[in-house]
Amino acid sequence: MDVEPPEKKVKGLSRMNENSDADHQNVLSQFGISSSFDTSGLVFKEIPNSVVLSLIYFQRQMKDIIRTTKSLLGMPTEEVTKDCNKEYHRFRRKVMDIEEESKKEKKRGKDKYLNFLKSLAFDRSFFFSENNGHAVSISPKTPVVKRGHVKGSAKESVLQLRDIEVQTDLPCDIDFTNPALTPFSVQKLHQKCISHCSQISETFRKRINKVGHWQKYHKNRILKSNLSIKLLKKANILNEKTQQILKEKNSQLAAVKNALREKDEVFQSALAKLDNVSNVVELKEGKSFSNRAFEAVIRLKSLGVADEKVGDVMRVVGDLVGVTFDFLPSASTCRNFALSALHLGQSHIKSRLDNFLESNDSLCLASDETTKGTAKLQAFGIHTPDGGFTLLGVQPVAEKSAQTAFNALEHLVGALPVVPSDFFKKFLVKVTSTMCDSARTEKKFNEIVEKARKEAVPEIVNDYDKLSEAEKSNFSQFSQFFCQLHVVANYTDVALNALLGHESLVTGKNKLGEASVFGLIKMVSQLFGQRGSGLHGILQLWEAWCGDHLVNRFTFPAFSGNRFNIVFVLASRVFFHRFHLIEFAKECDCSKVPLQEMRKLLENEMIIDHLQILGLCDQLITGPLWRLAEGCEHILDTCKYSKQLQKWLKDCATIPECFFDGSSPTPSLQVSSPTNSTLLFEALLRRDPTESTSEVASVVCNSSLLYFNRAFVDFLPGGKHCNDQNEIRKSMEAAPATNRNIESVFASSQSKPLPLQDLIGKLEKLIDDQQLSQQLLLVDHEFVGKRIKLKISSKRSRKGFVEDIRINGAKRTIRVQFDDKSDDKTESIEMGFDEFEAKVASGVVVFDS
Incomplete structure (x- = not known):
């Protein structure tokens, strides 16, 4: 319940003294009035408000003001009439009105105040009437109405009401200043009138003040009532929408109940039939x-x-x-x-090989070997130009030698059901390339295959002796390719050895086992990785800390199972989170020694330089090389990339600053995934290069140049694949860029294989699952990955990108992640897909070009 507002005390009016002496003197000077107020020789028809206010400022006595005013109007100042007392009080009230009105006009604005100063204050008509030329008197019973107000208005001043109350029928010739000449009764009556007037004025003042407070109180109550009415209208609208939604849900529920009732009837019917069926x-x-x-x-x-x-x-x-x-x-x-299943699998392989031999397509032979416990296994497979892969089989061998591997291949092909005696030689003739790792045993195996193929070509090809030299040259084309992912994996040691040499030079320690940055990367992977979460118990604390501090957290994968590019990936992520990891270590328990060791390493500027170099290697070298190996249309596309990489490394070795400008050797292979590489790449480039980092970049680029010159020797200008790429492109189109298919055979042999029927069932279920298939399509939506700008107001906007689009039940939602480069913090929000499209259409969301 609202209580009555307290009464507010009204402060007394003060004289107008805001303006300076110079301003008022300026006004008087414009009318020729000197500082001594000498008005001789000055006569004006009208006197404005500005002159009256200046006279009030300098002449505090009302008699002086009226004398000066009459002198300026050309009127006699010594004239004494019967109505002089009334004239004085009338003039005094006029002056007070002008003073009060000036204060009000000054609050209304400069323009209105200037107009007020120019307005008429006094003229001759104020002191004399037009009919008889005598002074104008005011009847005691007639109230004096202020200029601009209406008689009886609530805005009449207290001073006017007071003047009306004290007016009586007393004659004007009584001099109250001389008690001896004034009758006692008149004096007593005069004192009572004065006292009564004061009481009435005070009462009116309190009542006017109280009315003003009650007006504010009721105005506040009216505002609250209007707000309550608006809220009530909104609640009614929301209630109507809720009722409509509830009605729709009830209709849907009724439809579901009917469907369940029908299915229950079908189920009961099936149960009735089962009761009549034998359980055998x-x-x-x-x-x-x-x-x-x-x-x-x-x-x-x-x-x-x-x-x-x-x-x-x-x-x-x-x-x-x-x-x-x-x-x-x-x-x-x-x-x-x-045995029947084995025979069925061999028959399937034999059938596929028959199709391959009858076609004009060339084949690529893939091979790999491994050791499982004490058993040595050799695996073989073939790649076709359409991108298909067929596993020929896994053969146990007694030793890891090239000739043993070749004998195992011959045994696998020869053991297929119903094969002719020359089937293996026909198979060798169709093989025009090989794919393996760069192990010495594999290289020797490829040489044996090439030699056996040369011997088989004259026997298998009809009328070989009658062919021209060019045709014979086509049959003799044979190329050996090595897995490019192994080039990435082997590059790790090259980069780490370069960093180790730089660290030894800086620290003066020559017996370092490994680079300190490599030890830091392994430590972070062990402490913050999923595999070590149960042992160290730090991952759970790290996840909670990131949630409390709104940190966009990247995971730190383990080394196991990620042998190719894991060091460079982890380096970029540790560099991105370096400040977060330091703050986390400070806030955690100091008894955790590994965290304190990690913090010490992260505070070392040399190690941060090494992290930055490894992270940029991930973004500019190993990342593009990985994508080239996984997605190139032809393995000979490596010729173009290797040449570009060689030129870029030479430039960076000469001018190390080029390494930090963010330009990739091949921009088309530089991925721009907004949820991964872009954020990491921006963080790596945000740190300006120093003399130390430029020195490290030069060392790493020189070592990288030497390594890739050896690794891509066949693809660089002067290499056999680069010089003959146009001639051999057709015959080598079956060769892949990696050996992952044949290597994955050994990985799957560690776990129990999935039966064929189960695999088919899972694929059918995947296709039939409408929501999952829609989700797969939304992953490739045109909005995903695009950077946007969300307009908050006419002067504010937020930048971010579309992270993904998901299906939650029957509703599609879009997740937008905003970034703030000032403190490396990000924020993700979700909104309805329809709402997002509406904001795009209205211009609230704008896609960056």
Whole structure:
């Protein structure tokens, strides 16, 4: 409940003294009035308000002001009449009105105040009437109305009301200043009038003040009432929308109930039919097991079930679901099933090879070897020009030698079902290139394959002796390619050795085992990686700290399983989070020694220089090389990139500042993923190069130049692939840029393989899942990855990018991440996709070009 506002005390009016002496003297000088107020010889028809205010300022006595005013109007100043007392009070009230009005006009503005100063204050008509030329008197019972006001108005001043109250019918010739000549009754009446007038004035003042406060109070109550009315209208609109949504949901719920009721009827009907069906399941079709039984046995064997236990497992599963089988496979039957599956796989490979041999396409032979425990395994596969890969098989070998590997390949191809005696030689003739790692054994294996192929060509090719030299040269074309991902992996040691040499030179320590920056990267990966979260317990604290400080956190992957480019990726992320990691270490428990060691390394400027160099290597060298290896249309595209990389490294080695300008050797391969590389790349370029970093960049670029000259020797000008790329491009189009397919065979052998039927089922489910398929399409939406500018007001805007678009239930949402380069903090928000499109259409969201 609102209480009555307190009464406000009114301060007394003060004389106008804001203007300076010079301003008022200036006004009087314009009318020829001197500082001694000598007005002789000066006569004016009218006197403005400005002169009256200046006279008030300099002459404090009202008698002096009236005498000066009458003198300026050309009137006698010594004239004494019967109505002089009334004339004095009338003049005095006029002067006070002018003074009060000036204060009000000054508050209204400069222009209105200047107009007021120019307005008429006094003329001769004020002192004399037009009819008889005598002084104008004011009737005691007639109230004097202020200029600009209406009689009876609530805005009449207290002074005017007071003047009306004290007016009586007393004659004007009574001199109250001389008590001896004034009757006692008149004096007593005069004192009572004065006292009564004062009381009435004070009462009126309090009432006017109280009315003003009540006006403010009621105005406040009216404003609150209007606000409550607006809120009530909004609540009514929201209630109507809620009722509409509730009505729609109720209709949807009714539809769902009807659908469930129909399905329940179908289910009850199916149960009724099952009650009439026997619980015996037949696994045989005639005298042989059915295809479904064959598939079940193969799946159980792939799960590690022994041959003699397959029948028991099937019986247990049957008991679980309440069915029995008419026949169960024995251990020998299960072994025959496995042999049949192996024979089926070999028949499939034989069928694909037959198709390849009949076509005009060339093949690329991929090979790799590994050791699993004490067993040595050799794997072979073939690549086709359409990008397909076929695994020929994995063969155990006694030793890792080139000739042993070649014998294993010959055995695998020769052991295929129903192959002619020259099938292996025909296979070698179709192979025009090889893909492997750069191990010495693999290089020797490629030489043996090339030699065997040369010997087989004259035997397999019809009328080989009748061919021209050019045709024979086409059959003799054979190229060896090595996995380019291994070039990236081997480059890690080159960069770290260069940094180690620089660190030894700076610190003067020659017996360092490894570069300190490499130790820092491994430490951060172990402490903040997912694999070490249970051992160290730091990852959970780091995630909570990043959430509290609104840090856009990048993960630190483990070294295991990421052997190619992991050092450079981790270096860029540690550099990005270097200040966050230092603050985190300061706030955490000092008893955690690894955190304090990490903090000490992160505060070393030389190590930060090394992190920056490795991060830029990720963005400008290894990253583009990785994307080239994974996405190039032809392996001979490496010729162009290697030449550009060689020129760029030479420039950076000569002028190290070029390494920090952010220009990639091949801009088309420099990825601009907004959620990963762009943020890291901007952070790396934001740190200006120093003399120390330029020195490190020069050392690394020189070492890199020597390494890549050796790695890409065949692709650089003068190399065999660069000089003959136009001639051999057609025959080498089956060769990939990496050996990942054949290497992945060994990775999958560590885990249990997924049965073919399960794989087909998962793919069918993926295709049938409408929401997942839509999500896959939204990943490639045109908005994803684009930088935007969100206008907040006419002078403010925020910059960011579209991170992703997701489907949550039946609603599509878009996630926008804003960045603030001043403190390296970011903020993500989600909004409806339709709302985002509306903001784009209205111009609130603008895409950066």
